[in-house]
Amino acid sequence: MIPFNKPYFTGKETTYIEEAVKSMKISGDGMFTKKCHTYFETAYEFKKCLLTTSCTDALEMAAILIDIQPGDEVIIPSYTFVSTANAFVLRGAKIVFADSGKDNPNMDTSSLEALITQRTKAIVPVHYAGIACDMDSIMALANKYNLFVIEDAAQAIDSYYKGKPLGGIGHLAAFSFHETKNIISGEGGLLVINDLQFAKRAEIIREKGTNRSQFFRGEVDKYGWVDVGSSFLPSDIISAVLYAQLENKEQIQEKRKNIWQQYFKQLLPLSNAGKLKLPMIPDYATNNAHMFYLVTANLEERTRLIAHLKQKDIQTVFHYLSLHKSPYYESKHDGRNLAMADFYTDTLVRLPLFYELTEEEINYITAEIVRFYNG
């Protein structure tokens, strides 16, 4: 079976884990965590970075930082992972779901303004498949209505919008290093703070509501409980794995982009013949090759395609189920029909994409897709 995903290790992970262990400091904010912070702050010029144990945690920190209160409204795409919404629901927010666009699953910015009310506090764009949302129009709305923008950049490492790195545009942003992402640490995440008004409080929230970070820097002579918070920081063992990956980021990205281009080239004739749809990357966006997906005509066709490929030992998977129709949120949703979110729920399918996928495997996969459509 060609799996959908297979984690790639550069070889340095275990060396760095051993270094962390030998340093006798494997709790949070050790040597490797600091190296990772510096890496992100240098490579992407993010103003302040704090590693977390997951992207989910980074989003939960963001919800606390912008002081979400019960009844506040947050605009989130329906076609996303549960954590995007859950982080705000935990603080009592009401989720106002945005539909996806026609060109790709990202939120349709042309219909966003109509969703804004007196209670709207934030917009959370998700850069699906690492492809940028239309950030100029989102930031313009945020400025006009005084809203916060939190980028769910879980899939968006090393991807850009008009030359700006994703995660560096909104007031706050969250990345994921889950095993299924481009750069991995098993579980892991990053909170990016672009609006420095949040910097000091972010450190406190991440350290159980204490000013321990300031204490370790010698800025205060004792530390104590100063705010709400939780334990959001990863062990330095996790950061050691992440740093090994970051050191090899260029090589990982080059390989993934190459695989993506091969898929695209080989499936283009089917797309030109109108049999399926390939990812659409807007002019303002780059492609970080997080994912290769295609869009079938309908659910029935997708089910048959996945079954056909499974029979040929190729694992392909669909993706999100519209959150506005989820068992948890359906009764709380305002009832609007979100046709494009439902469309991608039914028709999007992801192909295997991982570092060690070979050219022969790619050729085999695309040949089977061609055979499915052309008989």
Ligand SMILES: *Cc1c(COP(=O)(O)O)cnc(C)c1O
């Ligand atoms: C992976 C992912 C998350 C969750 O990331 P974790 O690190 O597993 O918490 C959130 N949002 C999106 C869009 C994701 O793809």
